[in-house]
Amino acid sequence: MDHLAYDIEDFLCDVSFQRYCLGNDDADVVYWSRWIAAHPEKRPQLEKAKKLYFELNGDITDQHFSADYAVFKEAFSKRQVGYIEEEDSHEPAKVKLWSKIIVAASIVFAIGAGLWFYQTALHKGGEATIAFSTNDIKPGKNIAIMTLGNGQAINLSEAKRGVVIDAAKLSYSDGSSLEHLSEGNTINNLEKIMISTPRGGQYQVELPDGTKVWLNAASSISFPASFSGLSRRMVELSGEAYFEVTKTKIKHIPFVVTSNGQEVEVLGTHFNINAYADEGSVKTTLLEGLVRVSKKVVIHPGEQAQFANGQISTSKVDVGEVMSWKEGYFQFNNADIKAIMRQISRWYDVDVRYEGLTPELAFSGEIQKDLSIARVLKILNKSGVHFRIAGREVIVMP
Numbered sequence: 001m002d003h004l005a006y007d008i009e010d011f012l013c014d015v016s017f018q019r020y021c022l023g024n025d026d027a028d029v030v031y032w033s034r035w036i037a038a039h040p041e042k043r044p045q046l047e048k049a050k051k052l053y054f055e056l057n058g059d060i061t062d063q064h065f066s067a068d069y070a071v072f073k074e075a076f077s078k079r080q081v082g083y084i085e086e087e088d089s090h091e092p093a094k095v096k097l098w099s100k101i102i103v104a105a106s107i108v109f110a111i112g113a114g115l116w117f118y119q120t121a122l123h124k125g126g127e128a129t130i131a132f133s134t135n136d137i138k139p140g141k142n143i144a145i146m147t148l149g150n151g152q153a154i155n156l157s158e159a160k161r162g163v164v165i166d167a168a169k170l171s172y173s174d175g176s177s178l179e180h181l182s183e184g185n186t187i188n189n190l191e192k193i194m195i196s197t198p199r200g201g202q203y204q205v206e207l208p209d210g211t212k213v214w215l216n217a218a219s220s221i222s223f224p225a226s227f228s229g230l231s232r233r234m235v236e237l238s239g240e241a242y243f244e245v246t247k248t249k250i251k252h253i254p255f256v257v258t259s260n261g262q263e264v265e266v267l268g269t270h271f272n273i274n275a276y277a278d279e280g281s282v283k284t285t286l287l288e289g290l291v292r293v294s295k296k297v298v299i300h301p302g303e304q305a306q307f308a309n310g311q312i313s314t315s316k317v318d319v320g321e322v323m324s325w326k327e328g329y330f331q332f333n334n335a336d337i338k339a340i341m342r343q344i345s346r347w348y349d350v351d352v353r354y355e356g357l358t359p360e361l362a363f364s365g366e367i368q369k370d371l372s373i374a375r376v377l378k379i380l381n382k383s384g385v386h387f388r389i390a391g392r393e394v395i396v397m398p
Contacts, residue, residue: 011049021377143201149191162204196220200349280306
C-alpha cells in the first residue's frame, strides 16, 4: 500500500491507522511511528487525520473541534436528511471525496464505540492492568511564573502562548500587556528576570534581543532585562529549552547558555539543551548553525554533545526524537521505562514509584502529549508493563 499517496480521508479509512490511533495493536503503533519518522513531510496531514479521528469518536470537547471537523459534520448532516449534492461529469473527485468521508465516518464511529467501552471497563476495574483510585490526569498546558528583579512573582496567563521582553515593556506574544505589574517596575530598572515552568507546564519566551525560547516542563531561564552594553548575552537554564538565537546588529556579541556547569556559546543558531538534574548529563543538540560547548568542543547540525562530570562526548542523534517535546508528542527509541516515566512525571505533574523489580523495557514509538495520562499508560501497557494511579502518583509494576 502506497501510504505516501494518502490524503486525510485515506488515513481515516485505513483500519491499520485506526488501530494506531487507539494504540491497541503493537504492530500498528510501531509501523506508523516508524513511517512518520521516515516521512516527516506527511506528519501535518497524519496528525490532522488523527485529531479528526478522536473528534469523530467524541473524545474532544466542542470548543476544541477543528475546522475540518465542521466540514465532516456538515457532510454527515446532509447525508442524514437525505440531501445529496448534484454532481456533473466534470466533478468526479467531489463524489469520491464525500463517499470516502461517509465510509470513514461509519468505520470511525464503530471503532469509537469500542474505544468507549474499553475505557469504561478500565475505570470499572475488572481485568484491566491500569488501576485508578481517582479521576484521570490531564496533560500539561501553558503555565509559567515570571519573577522580577525585586522578587515580585507574576503568574503568566494560561490563555497566552508566550511572553515578550523588550526595551520598552513586558507583554504577551499577542501584544497584550501583563497585568499585576507593580508600579515603578519598568523594563529599565529590572536587574534580572526569571521565567519558570512547573511540572505540567510549558511556555514561550522572547528575550530582549529577539531570541525565541521554548521552555519545557519543570524548567527555568534567567537573563538580564536588557543585553544593551554587555559583551555577552548570557542566560542561565535549568531543565530543558529550545533556542532560536537572533544575530545581533553588532558583530561578535556571542549568546551564551550556562546549565549545570556547562557553557554553550553561539552566534546565531537553533539548538536544544536538556539539563534536567535527574538525567545524568547535559545534552546539547544542534539543529542549525554552529555552537561551542564549554569552550572545547564544536558540534554541527544533527550532532549532540553530552556533558557529565566535566567530560564531553559527541554523537549523531535523531533530531526528531530530541525535538518531539516541542512538537507536541513523546518519541522514544529503545527507551527504558525509567527514562520514559521521567518525561511522564514532568509533563503530567505526577510522582512515580516502582513496586517490585523494575520492568526491563525497550520501547519505541510516538505518543501524543495532549492525551490524558490513562491513555498514555494504556499504550505503554502494551509492552507488558503494568500501572496503578493513586491520586497524583503512578505506581509502575512488572
